[in-house]
Amino acid sequence: MILVFDVNETLLDTAALAPFFEEVFGEAAVRGEWFLTLEETWMTATLAGRYHPFGQLAKSALRQTGWRHGVEISEARQGQLIDMLTTLPAHPDVAPALAELRAKGYRLTALTNGTLKAVQHQLAHAELDAAFDVILSIDSIASYKPGQPAYQYVADHWQVSTRELVMIAAHGWDLIGAASAGCKTGFIARRGKVIDPQLFQPDWQDDSLTGLSRQLIADVSPM
Template structure:
C-alpha cells in the first residue's frame, strides 16, 4: 500500500496563523472562520469546474471574512497571509513518524490542494521534502480534493488502482472524497478536528501521527 498525506492542518500546523488573525481581527479564533470559508470556496470551485490556484482562493476567503467583520483587507494583508502559509511549522509528531514509516519501506506521497511550488517550499523549509517519494498537487488535474480526479492523480502517478492508496488527513471531507475514489482512509484527530462515525468511518484513526503510523505499520504491508 502507498501512503498519501494531506499537508495543511494534517502535517503543517495552521495554528501558527493565530497571531495574524488576532492582529487583523482582534480575535485569533477568526482563523477557523477563514479556513472554513476557504474550504467552502474550493468546494464550490470543484463542483462548478471553475478551478483557480489555491493562493487566489486563500486571499478571496480572507477578503470575504473581512467583509463579514467590517475589516479592511488590503493587498499587504493578503500578501502577508500567503507569506505565513508558506512558512507553517510542522506538527511535532510529523518528522519522526515519517522517518519511521520510511524506515519500514513505505512509499510516501504528499497530495496537496496547494500549488506544487508552494508545497515544495513548505516542506523544504521544515526539512520534510526528502521524506516523500513524490510531492503532487491538484494543480495538475485542475480539481481540488475531495474531487475524485485528485486522488486518481496520485494513483496514476504510481500506476496503481486507488485501492492501493491509504489517504491520511485531518479532514473528514478529504477522507470521504478519498473513500469515494476507492482509497483506504486514515484520520488524524488534530485539535478541533472531528469525524462523525454515523456519517463516515475511516479505516484507521488516532489523535497523533505517531499513533496512526504505528497502527499502519502493524496492519498494512509496505
C-alpha cells in the same frame, strides 16, 4: 500500500497563523472562520468546474472574512497571509513518524490542494521534503480534493489502483472523497477535528500521526 498525506493541518500546524488573525481582526479564533470559508470556496469551485489556484482562493476567503467583520483587507495583508502559509511549522509528531514509515519501506506521497511551488516551499521550510518519494499538487489537474480525480491522479502517478492507496488527513471531507475514489483512509484527530462515525468511519484513526503510523505498520504492508 502507498501512503498519501494531506499537508495543511495534517502535517503543518496552521495554528501558527493565529497572531496574524489576532492582529488583523482582534481575535485569533477568526482563523477558523477563514479556513472554513476557504474550504467552501474551493469545494464550490470544484462542483462548478471553475478552477482558481489555491493562493487566489486563500486571498478571496480572507477578503470575504474581512467584509463579514467590517475589516478592509489590504493587498499587503493578503500577501502577508500567503507568506505565512508557506512557512508553517510541522506538528511535532510528523517528522519522527514519517522517518519511521520510511525506515519500514513505505512509499510516501504528499498531496495538496495548494500549488506545487507553494507545497515544495512549505515542506522544505518544515524540513519534511526529503521524507517524501513524490510531492503532488492538484494544480496539475485543476481539480481540488475531495473530488475523485485528485485521488485518481495519485494512483495514475504510481500506476496502481486507488485501492492501493491510504489517504491520511485531518479532514473528514478529504477522507470521504478518498474513500469514494476507492482508497483506504486514516484520520488524524488534530485539535478541533472530528468525524461523525454515523456518517463515515475511516479505516484507521488516532489523535497523532505517531499512533496512526504504528497502526498502519501493524496492519499494512509496504509495496
